Amino acid sequence: MNISAGVIWKGDKLIDGVPQTLDMLRSRGKRLVFVTNNSTKSRKQYGKKFETLGLNVTEEEIFASSFAAAAYLKSINFPKEKKEDGGKKIELKPGFLMEHDKDVGAVVVGFDRYFNYYKVQYGTLCVRENPGCLFIATNRDAVTHLTDAQEWAGGGSMVGAIAGSSQREPLVVGKPSTFMMDYLANKFGILKSQICMVGDRLDTDILFGQNGGCKTLLVLSGVTTLSMLQDPSNSIQPDFYTNKISDFLSLKAATA
Amino acid sequence: MNISAGVIWKGDKLIDGVPQTLDMLRSRGKRLVFVTNNSTKSRKQYGKKFETLGLNVTEEEIFASSFAAAAYLKSINFPKEKKEDGGKKIELKPGFLMEHDKDVGAVVVGFDRYFNYYKVQYGTLCVRENPGCLFIATNRDAVTHLTDAQEWAGGGSMVGAIAGSSQREPLVVGKPSTFMMDYLANKFGILKSQICMVGDRLDTDILFGQNGGCKTLLVLSGVTTLSMLQDPSNSIQPDFYTNKISDFLSLKAATA
Missing domain, CATH: 3.40.50.1000 (HAD superfamily/HAD-like)
Known part of the structure; x- marks a missing residue:
């Protein structure tokens, strides 16, 4: 049950x-x-x-x-789990390139009220440029209940952001x-x-x-x-x- | 031409x-x-x-x-233009409610490398709760050229974020x-x-x-x-x- x-x-x-x-x-x-x-x-x-x-x-x-x-990744014998790092600042000097870890094999997107352009760009680079990289969404809920006073933008926002830039649809596990x-x-x-x-x-x-x-x-x-x-x-x-x-x-x- | x-x-x-x-x-x-x-x-x-x-x-x-x-809004005789305010911080104390301007009649979403949860929630509230509120995208480009060293997540990210939480598809003018x-x-x-x-x-x-x-x-x-x-x-x-x-x-x- x-x-x-x-x-x-x-x-x-x-x-x-x-x-x-x-x-x-x-x-x-x-x-x-x-x-x-x-x-x-x-x-x-x-x-x-x-x-x-x-x-x-x-x-x-x-x-x-x-x-x-995590259970999904285990079920497909996903070799290892790496995490993306957040919070860095992007300097947009001419020629600036955001490095990303070429070994990232899965981008897992869930609700994150601290999501920002850095995270979106990092996730997008992994999804777009790492061969076979999975794009997994914990959920695409439009709304979530951060406080009980109103409905708040949910995980669908973060997933929509990376779907919009990677032009890939995620596998939803929730x-x-x-x-x-x-x-x-x-x-x-x-x-x-x-x-x-x-x-x-x-x-x-x-x-x-x-x-x-x-x-x-x-x-x-x-x-x-x-x-x-x-x-x-x-x-x-x-x-x-x-x-x-x-x-x-x-x-x-x-x-x- | x-x-x-x-x-x-x-x-x-x-x-x-x-x-x-x-x-x-x-x-x-x-x-x-x-x-x-x-x-x-x-x-x-x-x-x-x-x-x-x-x-x-x-x-x-x-x-x-x-x-x-702007030309689109003028073409439909949109009465006035209001702008959303960005950069505020969200305090998530119990019962916290984000106020939004009920008179906002159009949310225009374009590329914004400073987009954050506040802006997404504000735009979503307007689109979802203001009767007849328009949801306009300047573009849904997956990539943009912030620097010439790589492709960067484009306006499709910001539009995807608000589409994901409002469950509305935008009118694209670009x-x-x-x-x-x-x-x-x-x-x-x-x-x-x-x-x-x-x-x-x-x-x-x-x-x-x-x-x-x-x-x-x-x-x-x-x-x-x-x-x-x-x-x-x-x-x-x-x-x-x-x-x-x-x-x-x-x-x-x-x-x-």
């Missing part, structure tokens, strides 16, 4: 009944995996966030899109690409139809689950309301929907 | 015979217009560049893509959009078939001229070589080609 951020908390507060729900699901032998397109936090940092919220989640249960990028589904099914030795994707957004979470051949559960505790779900213009129908994730608790009582 | 940069100079040096060629063409009543996708210099700055090179070119003869953007052709034909009261586009690149200049319904002249003094032109894989054939623009001088002698 996949559970995406937004389903678990709102702002800095846990949604009611979440710890008990996770405990109950685990006690019934369900494996929980938390997926997110956010690539700016490591597993360790996410672990800390869950801990702060009072949730008992191990690092191994967290799949951020940065992890997906949602809505189904790479993570394949990876999880393979890792845990299950069928994708045995995975249930739980999310609060129709056009991202639920569509992602459907594209991946998973069962889907929409919770109405986040972005999507019942009227949005039932609106005739909506073409995305989850397999199940409920008000909040902790409704699993009453379901258990009903079937006990 | 349109003449693009690259045809006129190489690096900081004029190509042989250019001043005499321009004088000769003018003396035969030809109107000269210099078009460029570079949006970072004003007409005045370009005028200075031509002056430094010893060329007698007036500001009215220079059409940079920034001018095209090459290869034919807006400038229509504008020039209209301004000078001529047919587009009376314009000859002179350029050194097949996939930009010559294609641009052809798309605009103009005659095209390829000069081999720049990027494109004769073997590239004659390669079976090349599908773009100009109406005319010659080694360099000053071949017009011998043409004159021959027909005199």
